[in-house]
Amino acid sequence: MFSHAASRVHGLSVLFLLGPLAGGACSDDPCAGATGTGGLTDQPGALVSYLGDPAFPDDFWTSATPEESGVDAALLARAVGRIACTKSEIHSFLLARHGRLLFEQYGWKSGRNVDDPDKTSHQALPNERHLVHSTTKSITSTLVGIAIRDGLVPGVDDLVVPHFPEYQPLPEPSPEKDGITLEDLLTMRSGLKEDDAEADQSPDPAEVMLSQPIVGTPGQAWSYSDGVADITAALLRKVTGKTPLAYANEELFVPLGLSDVPWQAPANGTNFGGWGIALTPREMARFGELYRNQGLWDGEQIVPADWTDTATTPRCETPWNAQYGYYFWIPKLSGFFATSGLYGQNIYVNRELGLVAVFTADLSVTGANSFLESLMRDFVIPAMK
Secondary structure, eight states: OHHHHHHOOSSOOOOOOSOOOSOOTTSSSTTTTOOOOSOSSOOSSOOEEOTTOTTSOOSSOOBOOTTTTTBOHHHHHHHHHHHHHTTOOEEEEEEEETTEEEEEEEOEEOSOOTTOSOOSOEEOOTTOOEEOTTHHHHHHHHHHHHHHHTTSSOOTTOBSGGGOGGGOSOSSOOHHHHTOBHHHHHTTOOOBOOOHHHHHHSSOHHHHHHTSOBOSOTTTSOOOOHHHHHHHHHHHHHHHSSOHHHHHIIIIITTTTOOSOOBOOOTTOOOOSSSOBEEOHHHHHHHHHHHHTTTEETTEEOSOHHHHHHHTSOOEEOSSSEEEOSSOEEESSTTOEEEOOTTTOEEEEETTTTEEEEEEEOOOTTTHHHHHHHHIIIIIHHHBO
16 A cells, blocks of 8 residues: 555545544644644745735635634644644644634745646745645545536446446446445445556546446545546546536535636546645635535535535544545534545544634645644644633
């Protein structure tokens, strides 16, 4: 699993391989007991606050002070101290509570990450879009929920193979392959042999994946795969008659006030289901806020409320220190569900606390989630009064 992760540079979710870093809010030193680091390069300078900056207006988010939001600002300052002393490359760190931004800080982009469309070293800014990598999967999941609401898919028990008659006869046919359901795709339990590298390079990733042999019983063993999400994206295009991006623009992005969202696609034009979207941190926070409010946005039920619950409910265990729902993660943070993207493009949501937390970063593949969760566990959650 590790060698595969090291070879992937696109949609693979940051691994949950490492346990939480030591240390905690009880120490005066934010770096006390921090035995590892999520970063590989030094931050040239401190994180910079852009909260309420008139140079970067936003037509949705309003700002509030931590005190107005019932948040201990001193603990947030210590979280920033943890970032500094571990030399972690955090590009953005945002917190919203009860619908208002209370913390918005941006760091330095080294340009090290080969996936970064802007390779130059520079100060990250609020209006700068970041590839969110596997956070894309959570958006794909959301589109599935909307398609089910629209009656375009009967439900998660829908069989997958019949949607693709043009691929017939499939290589490596089997009754197990014919029995793969949409839920098996959404929970990464398709049973298909993983071949993400070939799928990424193919003009039709879904065909590549459905041509793979069955190596496990569908619906049982969990095995992470970008290519499985590509099948989901192709199925969405089949049932909607639109590319995933076109459907998202109509049903999700435009209602959220997002315009011209880029989403990469192979030659056949069906956007990758597992990666390829770029968003600003504030746009990521809008998506988190949508899920915090159970799909309700400005009085409109954009996503069915039951889907926002269903998709974020644990469906299976994983070896990555978290449970998995329908392309959403349930980390070992009480009350939270999350999206997760390679190098630390994460959204954490807790409805009870009224909290949405967003990070964009260029952290190590194997340490990103454990580092970000240490910030949440040691500082952010204790700061919520």
